[in-house]
Ligand SMILES: Nc1ncnc2c1ncn2[C@@H]1O[C@H](COP(=O)(O)OP(=O)(O)O)[C@@H](O)[C@H]1O
């Protein structure tokens with residue numbers, strides 16, 4: 614992943630949103646962030662920062678590189694939570710457009726977008742060509758849906 618300067622606020626810094634540079638990542642997050650691997654599987658404890666790191670990665674792919682990214686949560690409820698985090702991350706990015714119907718999707722001036730899906734609607738996970746994919750809480754997602762989605766990434 615490149616070190617392109619970012620203008621994305623850090624979740625959790627609600628009172629005084631920081632301009633996000635890679636320097637807020639803790640050592641473990643940094644290791645994942647810096648890895649050039651195409652597929653990254655993060656198995657860490659609660660509150661480690663998995664969702665935050667994944668949200669940053671998604672937004673960066675779309676906002677900085679103009680990519681098409683999907684966020685897949687196991688169920689609608691977790692997807693709703695992810696949506697709130699993504700909106701927070703995006704709120705200060707100039708020119709960002711938020712769509713709620715027919716899809717929960719954020720569009721960036723770069724041409725990129727992040728769309729939130731839940732895996733309890735598996736048919737909605739097929740057929741896309743993506744440049745980035747996050748499967749949050751992947752252990753709760755039916756394994757049958759993994760290849761259908763992961764295989765679509767470039
Ligand atoms: N590098 C960091 N430094 C400080 N706080 C962080 C960092 N990464 C995440 N957080 C905060 O820690 C909390 C848990 O993060 P989250 O991404 O939800 O963890 P997980 O998904 O692993 O349970 C959140 O309040 C988040 O804002």
Ligand SMILES: [Mg+2]
Nearest residue numbers: 663664665749
């Ligand atoms: Mg999480």
